[in-house]
Amino acid sequence: MSKILLISDFVSRGKIAGNMMEPVLSYSGHDVFFLPSALISNNFSKGKVAIFDTTDYIKNSLKVWQELGFDFDLIFLGYINDMKQKNIIFSYLESLEKKPLIILDPIMGDNGSLYKGVDEEKINIYKEFLDIADITMPNITEANFLALDNFNELKSISKNYIITSLNDENGYYNLAIGNDIKKIYYKRIDHNFAGTGDLLDALFINYYLKTSDFNLSNKLASDKIYEILSKQKRDHPDDIEIYIEEYLYILDNGGNFAR
Numbered sequence: 204m205s206k207i208l209l210i211s212d213f214v215s216r217g218k219i220a221g222n223m224m225e226p227v228l229s230y231s232g233h234d235v236f237f238l239p240s241a242l243i244s245n246n247f248s249k250g251k252v253a254i255f256d257t258t259d260y261i262k263n264s265l266k267v268w269q270e271l272g273f274d275f276d277l278i279f280l281g282y283i284n285d286m287k288q289k290n291i292i293f294s295y296l297e298s299l300e301k302k303p304l305i306i307l308d309p310i311m312g313d314n315g316s317l318y319k320g321v322d323e324e325k326i327n328i329y330k331e332f333l334d335i336a337d338i339t340m341p342n343i344t345e346a347n348f349l350a351l352d353n354f355n356e357l358k359s360i361s362k363n364y365i366i367t368s369l370n371d372e373n374g375y376y377n378l379a380i381g382n383d384i385k386k387i388y389y390k391r392i393d394h395n396f397a398g399t400g401d402l403l404d405a406l407f408i409n410y411y412l413k414t415s416d417f418n419l420s421n422k423l424a425s426d427k428i429y430e431i432l433s434k435q436k437r438d439h440p441d442d443i444e445i446y447i448e449e450y451l452y453i454l455d456n457g458g459n460f461a462r
Contacts, residue, residue: 205412206234206274208303210261210292211281211310211401213239217246218447219398220281220310227405230451233412236275238264241284246397258288265295275303277408280332281401282310289328296335307336308404311345313368338417340404342368354384363417365407367400377403379421387418389425392432397443403428409454427453 207228211221221237228235242255278296283289296305309329312318326348333339333349339362346352346366357364357380366378369386376386406424414420431450439446 204232204234205276206236207408208236208238208275208278209281210238210240210279210283212241212243212284213237214243214246216244217397218445219246220401223398223401223445223447224279224405224408226447226451227402227454228409231409231454233409236268236273240282240288254284256284258284258291261288262291265291269295269298274299274301277304277306277412279404279408280305280307280336281404283325283328283332286324286328289331293331293335304338305336306338306340306404306408307332308340308400309345309349311341311348313342313344315344317344317348336362338363338365338411340365340367340400340407342366342400344368354378354380358382358384365421367403377421377425379418381417385418385421387421387425390429392429392436394432394436394440395443396432396435396445398445398447399428399432402431402445402447430456 209221209224211224214220214222221239225235225237238261239257240261241257244253280292283292307329309332311321311325311329330349339351341349341351343366351357351364351366354366364380366380369376369378374388375391376388379385379387403424406427407420410420410423411417431453432445434450434453435445438449
């Protein structure tokens with residue numbers, strides 16, 4: 204069992220962000236702390252949202268946890284609300300004596316465009332986190348805005364990257380960049396789902412903690428998400444929300460951990 208800290212937004216309506224990741228990782232046997240970077244009423248795709256800033260709560264929680272001697276094996280960074288939050292989290296990470304694995308998913312945009320409300324400050328926030336993240340998991344749109352689109356150059360850096368949502372003549376794939384560059388092809392379902400990136404984050408973390416194999420964990424996560432989404436579409440063909448608790452049993456089907 205690994206102790207994991209998720210720093211991401213809490214969305215009251217919908218299984219996305221931390222609400223998607225926490226049940227997957229808890230079901231898989233990990234001790235999960237979820238520190239919300241914002242309380243958000245619903246998915247931004249609805250066109251109108253209410254947002255409650257949690258910066259003071261983050262600052263106080265991290266202070267208390269240090270006083271209590273809590274430490275983590277892995278810290279996941281997702282949605283970060285503003286520069287003040289970034290500074291608090293950054294200082295906390297730099298102060299840790301026991302260095303956790305840090306995984307960053309920069310929540311900025313998709314399909315070639317930034318999300319509404321994402322500005323230059325937000326881009327700079329994530330650029331600063333790139334320096335301390337061990338593994339960064341942007342989609343190709345976010346990679347472009349963060350200047351992570353020179354893949355051969357990334358290979359020369361002693362960090363790992365997963366660039367998602369690419370395609371070529373052979374199909375759709377995620378790009379795993381570590382000591383080498385590997386295309387991880389996956390089957391794509393023709394349906395709009397909310398929270399697929401968050402689900403991929405959680406599945407990758409689960410398999411990486413089991414195997415310590417970067418490329419294998421990418422492949423297992425890609426295969427498992429297809430299995431989950433196939434059953435979701437079969438059972439709820441008109442819904443975009445992934446009812447993740449309904450399909451957690453699929454994680455028990457294992458996977459081939461052979462290298």
